[in-house]
Amino acid sequence: MSDVSDIVTDNITPAVGNGEGRRVEHFAWIDLRGVSGDLRDAVLQAAIHHRIDGIVSDDLVLLSDLPPTIRRILAVTADHQPDELTDLTVDIVLSTSTNHNTNPPSGQSQWGTELIVSDATTLQTACNAVRSTPWTVLTFTDPTKIPLEIVIAAAENSGGHTVTVVNDITDAEIVKLVLEHGSDGLLLTPTSPDDVATLAQVVTHRHHTIPLVELTVTGIEHIGMGDRACIDTCSLLETDEGCLIGSFASGMFLSCSETHPLPYMPTRPFRWNAGAVHSYVLMPDNRTRYVSELRAGQPILAIRSDGTAREVRIGRVKIERRPLLSITATTPDGATINVITQDDWHVRLLGPGGTVNNVTELKTGDHLLGYVPTESRHVGLPITEFCDER
Known part of the structure; x- marks a missing residue:
């Protein structure tokens, strides 16, 4: 050379x-x-x-x-x-x-x-x-x-x-x-x-823009132990930047990056404490994957509270057994959606204007940000068909 x-x-x-x-x-x-x-x-x-x-x-x-x-x-x-x-x-x-x-x-x-x-x-x-x-x-x-x-x-x-x-x-x-x-x-x-x-x-x-909507919390339930994942990216994330994740393809919640101060430990500005392993995550090209399927090197969408999005690469996915919290909310059109997260104060979801909401402090009537796709999903791809998720 x-x-x-x-x-x-x-x-x-x-x-x-x-x-x-x-x-x-x-x-x-x-x-x-x-x-x-x-x-x-x-x-x-x-x-x-x-x-x-x-x-x-x-x-x-x-x-x-x-x-x-x-x-x-x-x-x-x-x-x-x-x-x-x-x-x-x-x-x-x-x-x-x-x-x-x-x-x-x-x-x-x-x-x-x-x-x-x-x-x-x-x-x-x-x-x-x-x-x-x-x-x-x-x-x-x-x-x-x-x-x-x-x-x-x-x-x-x-x-x-x-x-x-x-x-x-x-x-x-x-x-x-x-x-x-x-x-x-x-x-x-x-x-x-x-x-x-x-x-x-x-x-x-590619100009990624996700049409975020306002969700209204209707229920919070402690559901015991389960497997949840942290998604570590190869990028430093912004304070109002998250990934869209949820139990149903009919609606996802905007999680919050670990860019905000935490007690007893330093911040992890490259990470989302994303949710239970069954959860859908929104990827580029309007595709979803299960958290458990994610691998190092794959692209994932990082979405800000104003809906602007960018591709970042996954550095690793860390799955561990933790207490879980089930959060239910309604969409503007009255549909019920769900996300299951780790049951801990330092796990956060984003709300309107980029507000940061610790999941253990959520209460009925609180407002969060989310995404409501118009299609169902089959192997992660959008498809127009009848699908009832509960």
């Missing part, structure tokens, strides 16, 4: 941009160089169908036939001169040269630079390029993501876009998350049309 640790990062300060800043949402490009025949045709159709942002090719005829909904990126070599590239019907001219002192060959085109980062010198070149070129396509030869982190930092507020070559879908998911916001764009040479569909999902920015 090349040694890039000696690069002088003090000189890589953010450039003054054009006021637009860097793109927040990610985008995907498909590289058709080296893809031919029926596979190229199938990939191209998949890219159009899934609204991929751009196609990279060295075939001008192919690019000129693309619909205007796709960015056309013509890849050229450094020895092409601008007067050889006149009247191009493309959006970006992607060159291996970093010398772009002239205007792009077409009045509607922009310059892009394609670079390979393999050592400290080429990393510095990449950092300079992202500060001065509208589009910089980067191939990193080493498996570490540190060079990409440095380039992303150099691009901050520059107005330019970084596009990172990824080897496969797994690599794409990682590159998207580097330094939290990741590379602006991902460039993949697909091996099948399915790669195009999956890449489109990777770059899609």
Whole structure:
């Protein structure tokens, strides 16, 4: 592996941009160089169908036939001169040269630079390029993501876009998350049309919002011993952030993270003391799982009291035998729902406005926050059918 640790990062300060800043949402490009025949045709159709942002090719005829909904990126070599590239019907001219002192060959085109980062010198070149070129396509030869982190930092507020070559879908998911916001764009040479569909999902920015409702407590009962689970996540949780959990698919309660002070022990700001092992928990993509099914590495939704949600990863699930408390409530439409939690003061549920309610201090008439799905569940998936839960 090349040694890039000696690069002088003090000189890589953010450039003054054009006021637009860097793109927040990610985008995907498909590289058709080296893809031919029926596979190229199938990939191209998949890219159009899934609204991929751009196609990279060295075939001008192919690019000129693309619909205007796709960015056309013509890849050229450094020895092409601008007067050889006149009247191009493309959006970006992607060159291996970093010398772009002239205007792009077409009045509607922009310059892009394609670079390979393999050592400290080429990393510095990449950092300079992202500060001065509208589009910089980067191939990193080493498996570490540190060079990409440095380039992303150099691009901050520059107005330019970084596009990172990824080897496969797994690599794409990682590159998207580097330094939290990741590379602006991902460039993949697909091996099948399915790669195009999956890449489109990777770059899609998902806005999770859960329509929370107000629940009214109607009953609290001490029910004796049982198995309950703590869900430890790989993220630090907010004070009004919880997971949705309940005994019935027809309604779930918003649990509270252990971010508030506790007597006799420190807080656990990564944890929900979630509930009994039979309980449903809301996962991404409107799916539920039983608490007992959860495993390290799986995604779960962290929901705030205003309904905004994000995906976090489970670090572990800890199941222990404890006294349990059954809490019953009614939904706004009069349905009865239930959650069973550990019977202890430090277990909490969230209420309207992010109020924190210790379960052992709940009383009839108290108000909590919850979620009332419109569908029943079968193996965790929503389905419209008759289902009576008691």
